[in-house]
Amino acid sequence: MISNTKKGYFTLEAAIFLPIFIIGILTIGYFMKIYSTAENVTFSMIDETSHLAAQACGRKSAVSFPEKVKARLREENNSMEWIKTVNFRYLYSDSRKDGLIIFGCRYRIALSLPVKLTDSVELESRLKCRGFIGTKTDGTAMPFSDMEKNGDSSIVWVFPMWGEKFHKESCRFVTANAVQKVLTPRLKREYKPCELCRPEDVPIGSYVYCFLRAGNVYHRQGCHTVEKYTIEMEKEDALSKGYRPCKTCGGG
Ligand SMILES: [Zn+2]
Ligand SMILES: [Zn+2]
Structure with missing residues (x-):
């Protein structure tokens, strides 16, 4: 009689905790998927941008760059539902530096969670660096008189x-x-x-x-x-x- 109750208790315990355990494992798996995709994206963005930055000295425009990055990210990450590159600017200047390159990637990773909380997550990575353009950044802007000089x-x-x-x-x-x-x-x-x-x-x-x-x-x-x-x-x-x-x- 006692042992029967015990067995019933274990069965009940298993019935409650096993699904929770499985969901837990799956959830960890999905987090890993999100993290690894995000890390991949960051790595590829840095890799592509470092090539672009190294060529900046002889390259006046880079109109095809966002498309190139997008194509690479799409190819490397098949869990991506969509991706777009945003705010790409090439060799622009702010008040202190010139030759800056900036862009961001917005993307969605598809998930099929056992509990339907959400079916995807949206992430964004941004990157800013300076192109190798052969000038130093001493912070002083080129005076207008220099632009008018006839070289x-x-x-x-x-x-x-x-x-x-x-x-x-x-x-x-x-x-x-x-x-x-x-x-x-x-x-x-x-x-x-x-x-x-x-x-x-x-x-x-x-x-x-x-x-x-x-x-x-x-x-x-x-x-x-x-x-x-x-x-x-x-x-x-x-x-x-x-x-x-x-x-x-x-x-x-
Ligand atoms: Zn020569
Ligand atoms: Zn050829």
């Missing part, structure tokens, strides 16, 4: 990520390497897409890379045939960014 606006060529020298267009260092260009419908007509990196789907307005002296082909960023590339800039701009004239061609 040497002749065009020279620099390797934004490799060299410290500026060159003439005809210099062999320039002609042997690719030139960074903005993809326009006209460029698309005049140049053929590279057969290795297949840049057909690169959106208009993005940077592509062309070898002007050899074969009218354009490449996407990261194509292994484009190891180094040049960009053009005004001579005074190059000097102020710390570039010095090339010894071979004498600069510009």
Whole structure:
């Protein structure tokens, strides 16, 4: 009689606590899913932005950047219901610093909780950093008189990520390497897409890379045939960014 009551008690106990235990385990599982997704998102945002910041010196606009981040996050996190990038600003200045990059990602993670409290959570991550643009942040703004000064606006060529020298267009260092260009419908007509990196789907307005002296082909960023590339800039701009004239061609 006593032992029967005990058995009944254990059964009752199990009936009450087992579901709670299972729900507890599942809930921990869902928290882990939310945390790991949020951490993934933060890591990918930092990774993409650090590449962008490193190229900021030779890159005047980054219109395709939010789309690129979005595509990566979507691909890496399949539990995401939707994602949007918000407030993207590239190389802007506030009162103390220039070359700032800022953006945020808003996203929703789908959940199928055993207890229907909610079926998704919405999160937002924001990131702000400074692009590598070659200027120091001493806090003093450029005076208006400097903007009116007539500098040497002749065009020279620099390797934004490799060299410290500026060159003439005809210099062999320039002609042997690719030139960074903005993809326009006209460029698309005049140049053929590279057969290795297949840049057909690169959106208009993005940077592509062309070898002007050899074969009218354009490449996407990261194509292994484009190891180094040049960009053009005004001579005074190059000097102020710390570039010095090339010894071979004498600069510009
Ligand atoms: Zn040179
Ligand atoms: Zn290519």
